Amino acid sequence: QKAQITSQQLRKAQLQVDRFAMELEQSRDLNNTIVHIDMDAFYAAVEMRDNPELKDKPIAVGSSSMLSTSNYHARRFGVRAAMPGFIAKRLCPQLIIVPSNFDKYRAVSKEVKEILADYDPNFMAMSLDEAYLNITKHLQERQNWPEDKRRYFIKTGHSLENDKPRKEVNKLSEHERSISPLLFEDSPPDLQPPGNTSQVNSEEQNNPQILQNSVVFGTSAEEVVKEIRFRIEQKTTLTASAGIAPNTMLAKVCSDKNKPNGQYQILPRRQAVMDFIKDLPIRKVSGIGKVTEKMLKALGITTCTELYQQRALLSLLFSESSWRYFLHISMGLGSTHLTRDGERKSMSVERTFSEISKAEEQYKLCQELCNELAQDLQKEGLKEYGSLVFPVKKIRNTNNG
DNA sequence: GCGGATCAC
């Protein structure tokens, strides 16, 4: 198809696409702070937490036919999510496959969601281990918060140690440090709120500021997300990664960048977005899968920059919604508001009932057909009939006589 | 409105 496109067509397409791109650029919105939270190796992490025997071993959650996830130890052997367990065993014979406990994961997920709701009551959960938040409003309110409202007390990891007298954080053992690596990141201090060093131990000038057994988080987006991750870890003993950006598309890519147990922010400036996008492989973007990657690769497109450069060609080869979607990606654009959960995914009660009664009707017809067929088969001397599959359309036709 | 294809998890 590409070979049949004339330079005349391409020039015309270029003008049209660029006009649309200009409109998009004008409506670029950098005023929202979107966060994507992603629990690290979630199911595997839960299983390791609850069974110390698994701590230092390569494990995966699932069955011999399908794995949901693996821990980072197992990933070093090439064991990945969506891989059959028996193949994973070939890559890593010591691999321990734990059957999934979805009720447990749901319960832990609920604990995490309770924390997330403090920062965005309308957050969007994509699954048990992933969610988008719009913390724009929280950030505004937070600017006036006193330090005490941003202070959290550190609980040490083991119940045995709770009886001992409290230690100062800077004297924690190596073991305790490993429980909460978040606190000891050597990231530069956040100097956002001036004058909040007043109560702080003079030896501890790092931020988050540590005063004995408590920690104070700042008022920037970066600090808010550190606080979220800290609270998740304190509550569940599990770590999360996060991305901060002006839209969901970018936030999602960011959360992958410093995984596991890390975070990354794209500052809300056009240039920061463009720098980030520049060499980004399109496959990293949610919505670009195996097939689309292959199609675009055939056109010599691998990165977002190349996607932008080929925008005119793409508008001639792909559907309207597809090339517009590609253009959004190549400009670093994405949605800045989270569609309320339930509005999009679920349907109305009335619709659900109508779907159910329709299904029941079809099921009855299917049963009748099976019985008729069984009788016919018996007449012809055939005694057995196995599972019979009827296309829905056939049933419909029968319904019409 | 349906079925196939693609995608996310």
Added chain:
DNA sequence: TATGGTGATCCGC
């Protein structure tokens, strides 16, 4: 031995 299940969206018909 053995490679999932579900829901959403888009597209062509």
